[in-house]
Each structure stands twice: as structure tokens, then as C-alpha cells.
Amino acid sequence: MPIHSLNDNQPIARVMVAGTGVLGAQIAFQCAFSGIDVVAYDVDTACLDRANARFDALGRVYAADLGASREQIEATLARIEGNADLGSAVAGTDLVIEAIPEDLEIKQSFYRSLSAVAPAGTIFASNSSTLVPSQFAMFTDRPERVLSLHFAHEVWKNNIAEIMGHPGTDPAVFAQLVQFAHRIGMVPLPLRKEQPSYLLNSMLVPMLIAALGLLVNEVADVQTIDKAWMIAKADRIGPFGILDGIGMTTVYNVTRALAERTGDSTHRRIAEYVKTHFIDTGYIGEAVGRGFYRYPDPEFLDPAFVTA
Numbered sequence: 007m008p009i010h011s012l013n014d015n016q017p018i019a020r021v022m023v024a025g026t027g028v029l030g031a032q033i034a035f036q037c038a039f040s041g042i043d044v045v046a047y048d049v050d051t052a053c054l055d056r057a058n059a060r061f062d063a064l065g066r067v068y069a070a071d072l073g074a075s076r077e078q079i080e081a082t083l084a085r086i087e088g089n090a091d092l093g094s095a096v097a098g099t100d101l102v103i104e105a106i107p108e109d110l111e112i113k114q115s116f117y118r119s120l121s122a123v124a125p126a127g128t129i130f131a132s133n134s135s136t137l138v139p140s141q142f143a144m145f146t147d148r149p150e151r152v153l154s155l156h157f158a159h160e161v162w163k164n165n166i167a168e169i170m171g172h173p174g175t176d177p178a179v180f181a182q183l184v185q186f187a188h189r190i191g192m193v194p195l196p197l198r199k200e201q202p203s204y205l206l207n208s209m210l211v212p213m214l215i216a217a218l219g220l221l222v223n224e225v226a227d228v229q230t231i232d233k234a235w236m237i238a239k240a241d242r243i244g245p246f247g248i249l250d251g252i253g254m255t256t257v258y259n260v261t262r263a264l265a266e267r268t269g270d271s272t273h274r275r276i277a278e279y280v281k282t283h284f285i286d287t288g289y290i291g292e293a294v295g296r297g298f299y300r301y302p303d304p305e306f307l308d309p310a311f312v313t314a
């Protein structure tokens with residue numbers, strides 16, 4: 007194993023982001039935008055090519071939303087290097103932020119492989135939305151350096167980082183990640199114990215499942231359900247707009263797991279609906295231009311949507 011041990015007071019300088027999909031690309035870009043050197047790791051070069059397109063698109067979004075200059079965007083892109091070889095990708099990194107699919111077997115196998123090649127001091131942080139770090143820690147060679155660092159979709163503006171350890175996480179590592187979250191422009195939200203779905207999703211997921219339940223049980227259509235939320239809660243986006251942003255791959259993984267766990271007939275209908283309408287058709291949400299709505303100009307952003 008390569009010798010590289012991060013002193014707990016030394017700032018995190020080099021990060022590997024594993025998985026360059028919806029959230030991984032955003033996390034990698036945000037870290038690089040904040041001056042951190044980033045290795046973007048994914049399973050093959052085709053994925054890394056897709057990641058480069060995501061990074062270019064994020065550059066345009068950061069310019070529009072944050073007023074980032076062309077120089078800032080270029081410097082950000084220059085700090086990100088793609089690599090599809092796990093051993094060389096993780097070499098010299100202080101922190102791995104894992105954003106691979108929400109599937110326990112895929113994650114466990116990833117942590118086993120990662121442990122075999124990562125420097126001894128590298129911290130492993132998962133961005134998993136529903137799994138807790140004690141489910142991964144035992145598959146690593148460093149359980150005391152394993153925890154969760156959970157971001158929200160559109161990290162540059164929805165800038166929270168939920169930090170959650172397991173009972174064996176070293177408090178110094180936890181504190182280091184709180185500091186790191188600040189450094190990359192997030193508001194750190196430390197949790198005192200393991201909670202599947204953390205703070206935000208403990209509140210948000212039941213609302214989204216309820217919206218999907220109303221749809222598949224034919225109580226109302228997508229637009230009507232979204233309007234109920236948007237108008238009454240003075241929100242710029244409703245549950246189906248949120249689901250498009252999350253991406254249907256993650257939505258399917260979460261709803262299928264829920265249906266398997268509960269056996270509830272509405273949950274089963276939701277998982278089937280998501281599969282047939284989005285997974286099978288490839289319309290997996292905002293990232294591909296089509297989900298419940300069509301992008302880049304979804305109808306719910308039109309001011310007339312909430313007055314009609």
C-alpha cells in the first residue's frame with residue numbers, strides 16, 4: 007500500500023471523487039472551484055467523457071448563477087483530472103468522496119477495492135443518500151476514517167453538507183471534514199448519530215414518495231400536484247421538478263428498495279412507474295433534457311404556471 011498519511015491538522019489538498027454522475031460531477035466541480043485538486047474517477051473513459059461534458063455545462067451554470075469569471079472556470083477545469091484506474095486515481099489523495107450508485111453491493115465492492123490501493127491516511131466519505139457509514143466501514147481497512155459527507159443536488163446554491171459518522175469514526179476525522187466542508191463553501195450540518203437519510207432526506211423523501219403516490223394512484227396529474235406545493239409553500243419548484251433534478255436512476259434505486267422493504271402496493275406501483283416511464287425510455291431527468299418535464303426550460307419555471 008502506498009505510504010501517505012494525512013496529519014489530522016493538515017488541510018485536505020487533494021480529493022478523489024468516485025463516480026462522476028449527477029452529484030459526483032457537481033461535488034468534483036465545487037471542490038475544484040474552491041481551489042482543491044480533484045481526481046474524477048469513474049469506471050471507464052466513456053464515463054469520463056460524459057463527465058467532461060458535465061463539467062463544461064457546470065462552468066456555464068456557475069457563470070450564470072454565481073457570476074464566475076471565465077478565468078475562474080478555466081482554473082477550476084484545470085484542477086480536475088479524470089482517471090479510470092483506481093490505484094493511480096487515489097494515489098496522493100487525502101480524501102475520497104464516493105458518489106457511485108445507491109446500491110449496497112456496488113458500494114461494498116468499491117470500498118473493498120479502494121482499501122486495497124488507497125494511501126493509509128486517506129479518509130473515505132460517502133455521499134450516499136440512504137445508507138449509513140457503518141454499512142461500509144467494515145469493508146474497509148480503516149473504519150475509523152470512514153464517514154458520510156452528504157451534499158444536496160445543485161451543490162453550488164443548495165450548499166449544505168451533512169456530516170455523519172458511525173460509532174467508530176475518529177472524532178478528529180469528523181472535525182476535519184466539518185472544516186473541509188466550510189472550505190469548499192458548504193454550510194456543515196453535523197449529525198450526532200447515524201440516521202438513514204440524514205436530516206434533509208428524512209423530511210424530503212417522504213414528501214416525494216407521497217407526491218409519486220398521488221400520481222400513480224391517479225389522484226391528480228404532475229402539474230396539479232406540483233402547483234399545490236409551489237403555490238401554497240411559496241416554493242420555486244415542486245416535487246416532480248425536484249425528482250427530475252435528482253435523476254430517475256437514483257429515484258428508481260430508492261423506490262425499488264422501498265417497495266422491496268415494505269411490500270406496499272403503492273410503493274410497488276411507484277417503482278414500476280419510474281421503471282417503465284423513465285428507466286426503460288432513457289428519459290432520466292433534467293440531466294438528459296427530459297423527465298417529468300422537458301429541459302432546459304421546464305414549464306414550471308414559467309411564471310404563468312402558478313397562476314393558471
Ligand code: NAD
Nearest residue numbers: 025026027028029030048105106108133134135159252256
Ligand atoms: P448517477 O447514476 O448519476 O452517477 C453514478 C456514477 O457512478 C456514474 O457515473 C457511474 O458510471 C459511476 N459508477 C458506477 N459504478 C462505479 C464504481 N464501481 N466506481 C466508480 N464509479 C462508478 O448517480 P448520482 O445521482 O450522482 O448518485 C450518486 C450517489 O450520490 C448516490 O449514493 C446517491 O444516493 C447520492 N446522492 C444523489 C443525489 C442526487 O440528487 N442525485 C443527492 C445527494 C446524494
